[in-house]
Amino acid sequence: MAEVHIIGQIQSASGFPSHNLFCKWGIHAGGGWRVIEGLTEGQTHVDNPSWQDTAVWSHPLDVHFATKGIQGWPKVNLQVYHYDKFGRSEVYGYGFCFVPTSPGTHKVDVVTWRPTGTLAEQFRQHFLGGGAQLKTPDLVHNSTDRYRLQTETMGTVHLELSVILRNFAKFGVET
Amino acid sequence: MTLGEERDALTGIHKTNDPIQNLKIRVHLRHVKAAHIPLPQFINEDQERDNDGTSSASATASVTVSGTSQARGNSSEDEVKTFSWQEKVFSRFEIELYKSLANCHTALQEQYHKQVITINRQHSGQERLFSYVHNDDISNIEEEENIPIIGVEPQQNHLVTAMRELQIKQKYTPQRIFRRDKLKRRQPLTQEGSGKTEFHLQGLLQATCQRMYIMADLSSSNDIGANEYVLCAIRWNAVSGTLLVSPDICGAPNSSKPYRIEVDGDARNVYEYWLELVSSGTSEEEELKEAEVRSKIYSHQSSLRKARVGDDFITAPIGTLEVHVFGQIETLRNFDEKNLFVHYFLDLPKGWSCDSPPSLSGISASCKALNGCVHLGHPLVFSLKLNLSEMEDSCDIVPKWPQLMFEVLSLDWWGRYSTEGYGYLLIPSTVGLHHTTTHTWRPIGSLSSELRRFFIGGNPELDDITFVGVPQQHEGNLLGKYGVLTTPSGNVDMVLNVVIQSPSSQAHSAVPGQTALLERLSASTLVNSVNQVLAAFRRAHERMLAAKEGLDFKDESPQPTSAASQQ
Numbered sequence: 001m002a003e004v005h006i007i008g009q010i011q012s013a014s015g016f017p018s019h020n021l022f023c024k025w026g027i028h029a030g031g032g033w034r035v036i037e038g039l040t041e042g043q044t045h046v047d048n049p050s051w052q053d054t055a056v057w058s059h060p061l062d063v064h065f066a067t068k069g070i071q072g073w074p075k076v077n078l079q080v081y082h083y084d085k086f087g088r089s090e091v092y093g094y095g096f097c098f099v100p101t102s103p104g105t106h107k108v109d110v111v112t113w114r115p116t117g118t119l120a121e122q123f124r125q126h127f128l129g130g131g132a133q134l135k136t137p138d139l140v141h142n143s144t145d146r147y148r149l150q151t152e153t154m155g156t157v158h159l160e161l162s163v164i165l166r167n168f169a170k171f172g173v174e175t
Numbered sequence: 176m177t178l179g180e181e182r183d184a185l186t187g188i189h190k191t192n193d194p195i196q197n198l199k200i201r202v203h204l205r206h207v208k209a210a211h212i213p214l215p216q217f218i219n220e221d222q223e224r225d226n227d228g229t230s231s232a233s234a235t236a237s238v239t240v241s242g243t244s245q246a247r248g249n250s251s252e253d254e255v256k257t258f259s260w261q262e263k264v265f266s267r268f269e270i271e272l273y274k275s276l277a278n279c280h281t282a283l284q285e286q287y288h289k290q291v292i293t294i295n296r297q298h299s300g301q302e303r304l305f306s307y308v309h310n311d312d313i314s315n316i317e318e319e320e321n322i323p324i325i326g327v328e329p330q331q332n333h334l335v336t337a338m339r340e341l342q343i344k345q346k347y348t349p350q351r352i353f354r355r356d357k358l359k360r361r362q363p364l365t366q367e368g369s370g371k372t373e374f375h376l377q378g379l380l381q382a383t384c385q386r387m388y389i390m391a392d393l394s395s396s397n398d399i400g401a402n403e404y405v406l407c408a409i410r411w412n413a414v415s416g417t418l419l420v421s422p423d424i425c426g427a428p429n430s431s432k433p434y435r436i437e438v439d440g441d442a443r444n445v446y447e448y449w450l451e452l453v454s455s456g457t458s459e460e461e462e463l464k465e466a467e468v469r470s471k472i473y474s475h476q477s478s479l480r481k482a483r484v485g486d487d488f489i490t491a492p493i494g495t496l497e498v499h500v501f502g503q504i505e506t507l508r509n510f511d512e513k514n515l516f517v518h519y520f521l522d523l524p525k526g527w528s529c530d531s532p533p534s535l536s537g538i539s540a541s542c543k544a545l546n547g548c549v550h551l552g553h554p555l556v557f558s559l560k561l562n563l564s565e566m567e568d569s570c571d572i573v574p575k576w577p578q579l580m581f582e583v584l585s586l587d588w589w590g591r592y593s594t595e596g597y598g599y600l601l602i603p604s605t606v607g608l609h610h611t612t613t614h615t616w617r618p619i620g621s622l623s624s625e626l627r628r629f630f631i632g633g634n635p636e637l638d639d640i641t642f643v644g645v646p647q648q649h650e651g652n653l654l655g656k657y658g659v660l661t662t663p664s665g666n667v668d669m670v671l672n673v674v675i676q677s678p679s680s681q682a683h684s685a686v687p688g689q690t691a692l693l694e695r696l697s698a699s700t701l702v703n704s705v706n707q708v709l710a711a712f713r714r715a716h717e718r719m720l721a722a723k724e725g726l727d728f729k730d731e732s733p734q735p736t737s738a739a740s741q742q
Binding site for chain 2: 001069075094106113147
């Protein structure tokens with residue numbers, strides 16, 4: 001079996017309309033992949049930048065996968081939330097990115113979007129907060145049925161991922 | 176940096192798995208008396224290697240060195256003592272103190288009292304070396320240690336006071352080994368109350384160590400206990416197996432330079448001391464056994480890990496090249512309209528196939544722009560197969576690579592759709608991560624149709640979307656798109672990861688890295704053709720055997736036909 005090590009961090013987020021952001025992350029892979037070691041889900045702390053626009057998390061990622069095939073390559077799913085002063089959290093963006101397939105250190109920018117509703121709902125969202133959320137977060141990384149969604153653009157999350165691959169060349173896989 | 180005779184006092188950090196009870200340190204203490212204050216002599220490095228105590232003619236300073244022990248060479252006046260871990264040796268001051276029960280307040284001090292009474296005082300004399308162990312109250316030494324600078328008032332800021340409180344707390348709370356599975360704590364890390372936030376100890380690394388100080392009482396005989404100097408501070412952290420010896424072990428008196436202490440700053444009254452490590456080593460048997468056990472544990476762990484990982488892998492079948500593309504349509508930029516989505520499909524040339532055709536085309540979600548930029552984040556996952564045997568028949572040397580054609584559309588408030596741009600992208604043939612930007616265009620008609628588009632909506636569309644790339648109906652060498660009037664539109668950014676898998680027999684390349692596509696293809700076709708020849712030979716051989724069977728019946732003498740075919 002081939003092995004993939006993913007070591008990196010969720011560095012920061014920029015381009016979001018407010019401060020006080022936190023991020024729920026998860027690394028998911030297909031059926032033939034097995035987690036040998038490491039946490040595959042988690043949540044960062046809430047960051048409130050005081051003098052700059054980017055919220056800095058520097059949240060560590062360290063996962064070790066073993067796999068039987070190339071299909072189902074792991075991907076990082078992100079959900080950015082806004083934590084307001086009343087203690088409520090609302091969705092500020094969904095995004096995902098594939099873990100790079102070539103070994104080395106990569107800086108990845110994950111673009112995020114969030115679903116919107118009708119005009120009346122957007123009006124309400126502007127004053128009260130809240131807003132539409134996805135029922136199943138699967139829609140973020142699946143391409144089926146996405147045309148049903150109406151979304152709007154939100155900010156970007158910056159990741160730095162280092163990928164170490166093992167035994168892929170033995171099976172004829174070039175990465 | 177160092178004077179010729181003196182040694183720099185650096186802390187030695189040692190990691191060991193041995194039980195700490197085996198630690199033994201021998202201290203040699205030597206008094207050096209000098210008539211006058213010795214001045215430092217700067218010796219050249221070559222002379223130092225001579226290991227000669229006397230000054231040589233080429234020294235830069237011309238002061239004779241008379242105050243060093245090496246010059247005097249007195250070894251009979253040395254005081255030598257071996258300390259083992261947490262061995263309590265009483266100083267003269269302590270003996271006097273604990274002799275009377277009135278001075279003992281705590282249980283520990285009463286225990287010391289009992290010990291002192293039973294000590295034989297015949298060999299008392301000039302015993303200067305003693306030790307403080309972990310349980311002793313040595314706060315004065317600790318406070319001195321906490322101040323790193325000599326001669327300057329220590330500054331008390333919030334961090335220093337907080338750390339000191341933390342250390343006191345750590346000293347008196349039961350130690351808990353830091354464990355990874357206890358990482359998820361239920362309580363919040365900080366507690367607000369009384370204006371200051373206090374930190375919970377549970378999540379923080381436990382840094383307490385067991386300490387021991389080897390001391391020397393260097394005061395004159397009238398004044399016991401006035402000048403106590405720390406010769407060596409030893410800290411042992413059981414959790415990480417770290418032993419900090421400060422200053423570090425230096426070695427036996429004859430082979431290394433000593434550490435110097437000037438009593439009361441008086442350069443004429445100098446003591447030198449050496450620290451030597453004399454823990455009993457392990458016998459060779461034990462060492463062998465230990466190494467064996469360690470290697471057994473390691474091999475067991477690695478076999479466990481291997482069993483978890485497994486051995487099999489899905490390889491590409493012979494004669495095909497598998498191309499996997501993982502990526503996403505990231506952003507759309509600089510389009511005219513605000514609410515955009517993408518309709519794409521992947522065009523596979525001859526020889527290519529896909530296991531799940533529905534994944535080859537799709538429509539993304541519609542997204543509203545912010546600052547001219549639309550974040551789509553639409554996943555693209557393609558698993559394609561190239562059949563190499565089919566490639567041989569065609570006259571192309573390099574196979575045609577699939578192209579991704581897409582159309583960017585806008586959806587407005589009224590529910591009208593209009594085309595914003597067309598573009599195409601060739602799937603990259605090199606493996607790795609690719610960031611691509613595709614510029615799109617849209618066809619325009621006459622001026623009246625543009626006005627109509629602006630006011631009412633409706634725009635010219637392409638009949639055959641493959642017109643964007645190389646059209647399907649195209650034949651011949653010349654591709655002409657003359658006559659179609661277009662105007663540029665925005666950009667589409669995509670990120671694609673390409674992984675290529677070939678049958679594993681060609682996996683091992685001499686140069687690790689990317690093998691050229693042509694080489695892989697030629698190697699594959701070569702193997703294919705060899706396989707075909709082998710298959711043909713096998714068939715011929717079977718036919719020959721079948722034919723021979725019929726012949727064996729009738730005739731037993733070797734036939735010329737069968738003899739020839741047996742070659």
